[in-house]
Amino acid sequence: MKILVCITNVPDTTAKISFTDNNTKFNKAGVQYIIGPYDDYALARAVELKEAQGGTITVLHVGEADSDPQIRKALAIGADDAIRVNTEPADSYYVATQIAHIAQQNSYDLILMGRESIDFNSGVVHGLVGEMLGIPSFSPVMKLDIKDGKAEFAREIDGGKEYLEATLPLVLGCQEPIAEWKIPNMRGIMTARTKPLQVVEPVSVDDMTSLESYSLPAPKGECKMIPVEEAEKLITLLRTEAKVL
Amino acid sequence: MSVLIFVELDNGTIKKTSQEAIFYGAKVADMLQTSATVLAIGQASEEALSSAGKFGAAKVLHAADDKLNHENSLAYADVLTQAVQQEGSKVVVMAKSGLGDAVAARSAAKLKASVVSGVTDLPEVTGGFKVKRGIYTGKAFATVEVKSDIKVLVVKKNAVEVAENDGNAQVESFSPTLRDSDFAATVKEVQKASSELSLTEADIIVSGGRGMKGPENWDPLVDLANALGAATGCSKPVSDLDWRPHHEHIGQTGIKVAPNLYIACGISGAIQHLAGVNGSKCIVVINKDPEAPFFKAADYGIVGDVFDVLPRLTKAVEATK
Numbered sequence: 001m002k003i004l005v006c007i008t009n010v011p012d013t014t015a016k017i018s019f020t021d022n023n024t025k026f027n028k029a030g031v032q033y034i035i036g037p038y039d040d041y042a043l044a045r046a047v048e049l050k051e052a053q054g055g056t057i058t059v060l061h062v063g064e065a066d067s068d069p070q071i072r073k074a075l076a077i078g079a080d081d082a083i084r085v086n087t088e089p090a091d092s093y094y095v096a097t098q099i100a101h102i103a104q105q106n107s108y109d110l111i112l113m114g115r116e117s118i119d120f121n122s123g124v125v126h127g128l129v130g131e132m133l134g135i136p137s138f139s140p141v142m143k144l145d146i147k148d149g150k151a152e153f154a155r156e157i158d159g160g161k162e163y164l165e166a167t168l169p170l171v172l173g174c175q176e177p178i179a180e181w182k183i184p185n186m187r188g189i190m191t192a193r194t195k196p197l198q199v200v201e202p203v204s205v206d207d208m209t210s211l212e213s214y215s216l217p218a219p220k221g222e223c224k225m226i227p228v229e230e231a232e233k234l235i236t237l238l239r240t241e242a243k244v245l
Numbered sequence: 246m247s248v249l250i251f252v253e254l255d256n257g258t259i260k261k262t263s264q265e266a267i268f269y270g271a272k273v274a275d276m277l278q279t280s281a282t283v284l285a286i287g288q289a290s291e292e293a294l295s296s297a298g299k300f301g302a303a304k305v306l307h308a309a310d311d312k313l314n315h316e317n318s319l320a321y322a323d324v325l326t327q328a329v330q331q332e333g334s335k336v337v338v339m340a341k342s343g344l345g346d347a348v349a350a351r352s353a354a355k356l357k358a359s360v361v362s363g364v365t366d367l368p369e370v371t372g373g374f375k376v377k378r379g380i381y382t383g384k385a386f387a388t389v390e391v392k393s394d395i396k397v398l399v400v401k402k403n404a405v406e407v408a409e410n411d412g413n414a415q416v417e418s419f420s421p422t423l424r425d426s427d428f429a430a431t432v433k434e435v436q437k438a439s440s441e442l443s444l445t446e447a448d449i450i451v452s453g454g455r456g457m458k459g460p461e462n463w464d465p466l467v468d469l470a471n472a473l474g475a476a477t478g479c480s481k482p483v484s485d486l487d488w489r490p491h492h493e494h495i496g497q498t499g500i501k502v503a504p505n506l507y508i509a510c511g512i513s514g515a516i517q518h519l520a521g522v523n524g525s526k527c528i529v530v531i532n533k534d535p536e537a538p539f540f541k542a543a544d545y546g547i548v549g550d551v552f553d554v555l556p557r558l559t560k561a562v563e564a565t566k
Contacts, residue, residue: 013497014516017384037498091389092350093359116346118497120380120387122362123343124399127318127350136319136429137351140343142491152433156343157316158445159492160437166430176498177491208359212375212388217523223530223540228549232561234529237545239565242527244449244506245473 001055001146001168002106003046006099006113006125007074008036009067013118019214026214035070038114042172044179045144046112047078053146056080058106062089062098068197076184076192087202090209092120096128097205103133108169110151115140115173126173136166139173247282248274249334250302251325253344257289261446262340264300268407269367269400270338271301276370277336282306283414284328286313286321291416298412306332306419312428315435318344320427322351327421329356329395337397342445349399358395365404382497382520402445402503403524444495447476449506450525452495454480454518456511456532456551460488465555466510472562478502480512496521510551514539531555 011017012032020027035043046057059079061067064086071082085098103111111133116123123139130137142161143154149168154161156175184192226234238245250270252263259267271281280303285294287309294305308324325348329337337352339345346362353360361376365386368376373390379401380387444450451470457463463477470477477493484494495502497517503524510531512518519542522528530543531554540546547554 017381091359118382121382123346124350124360124362127347128354131351131354139347156492157437158443162435163433164430165433208393209361209389209391212390215386220542223543223546225546228547228554231547231549231554231557234545234547235558235561235565238506242544244527
């Protein structure tokens with residue numbers, strides 16, 4: 001089985017968000033980057049499937065060279081090789097076009113990625129890639145098994161989950177608890193250094209969106225503290241002051 | 246060339262977040278001097294569908310083929326694409342949800358349209374079509390100019406303040422061509438707590454963290470939720486410990502919610518949890534630790550024992566109903 005795992009390189013969940021260049025560039029200074037947490041789940045499940053059933057895992061990233069440490073980490077966790085499309089991603093459509101282009105050349109059985117990136121939170125790349133390749137896509141997938149060329153999987157739906165079965169190839173957007181995150185071991189880290197990381201140039205895509213500016217939410221007002229002995233007052237305040245009841 | 250709004254149905258009625266999407270789409274239609282058309286897929290009465298008029302829609306296309314009764318993003322995207330082509334729509338609107346994103350993505354790829362997900366405000370339409378969206382899990386916004394001919398907007402809860410009128414929409418039946426590839430997945434089983442109020446739809450959420458000390462202690466929280474007509478949620482440690490089901494987990498890697506009122510009980514307020522609730526209009530934090538970081542993100546705070554405070558709040562709600 002050939003598995004493609006697409007990963008994002010995103011600021012750590014605790015990173016402080018700020019912008020430079022007149023609010024048109026994200027301020028990377030002092031920000032720790034990580035593999036997108038949802039992509040990490042996708043990668044972990046891919047490694048488990050490979051360990052159980054054999055096959056190969058290719059990691060794909062659309063981004064610039066500063067993502068290479070995260071790509072190496074994915075190789076250390078258990079991917080066999082990696083492809084980086086060397087470009088600054090413009091938007092979801094652009095990224096999906098690059099992924100679809102790579103996938104068309106390699107015919108993967110399974111294309112996994114996180115349900116969304118935690119920087120732009122669109123949650124649409126898997127659907128775009130699926131449609132561009134003319135194969136089914138599903139998200140958010142929280143359980144996945146492969147048997148005889150078929151995927152048996154569970155999707156989270158409003159207030160519950162549904163169990164589905166579909167024939168490969170498929171594109172799946174993943175989330176917990178599909179697998180436990182994996183931490184690379186020393187052997188993995190050593191072998192990752194020599195695993196192939198191929199850098200390719202992007203295909204051209206029509207200009208769909210362009211960034212005007214970034215902004216931050218208005219600062220939150222003071223928290224109004226209510227003494228515990230007057231806790232009941234909260235209900236009155238929610239009715240008359242906040243007007244949310 | 247009307248604005249087309251894809252709505253989600255729940256037991257034959259238009260979901261609340263979809264009603265907001267209709268209102269949003271109708272506002273955009275006003276700006277572009279056109280009308281708003283709704284696409285509803287699945288079973289619903291004509292009366293329920295014509296209520297789309299209350300939110301500004303002129304017309305509802307109803308695709309009621311029995312094959313479409315079960316939520317299916319592949320088929321729904323196919324149906325939506327055909328509706329967009331029939332109406333010649335240039336702007337497509339839907340509410341942000343797992344289904345909304347999937348339908349938006351697949352139809353956008355079919356239509357060669359750009360898709361902007363997580364929209365938090367009405368667009369600006371003079372001098373280019375510009376729209377604001379949430380990024381970094383609600384910690385920032387990006388304003389983008391959308392340049393493609395067809396634009397698909399996936400709108401977050403509370404992007405607009407809905408005002409109802411007394412209009413009625415005209416309901417037309419819509420019979421798209423369905424393909425085998427639309428039914429590529431076989432549904433084996435659906436597990437759904439049908440009586441539960443859904444977190445993404447709820448106006449009020451009462452949520453519990455590790456400070457609740459164990460699954461057997463959830464009653465006072467549920468009592469308050471019931472008194473308020475609220476949904477119940479929880480923090481990540483609570484769902485990891487299996488005290489509560491996974492679909493109640495609110496946060497960075499769980500569900501993102503945007504209720505009018507979010508009441509956090511015994512949740513310290515880790516940044517990953519805050520990322521899931523920062524769309525809430527009003528946040529109340531009840532925690533016995535005055536240093537809990539959640540107080541910094543709250544509108545109202547009570548430093549106290551949840552097992553003392555919660556029953557008293559429930560009584561206060563019931564006494565003043």
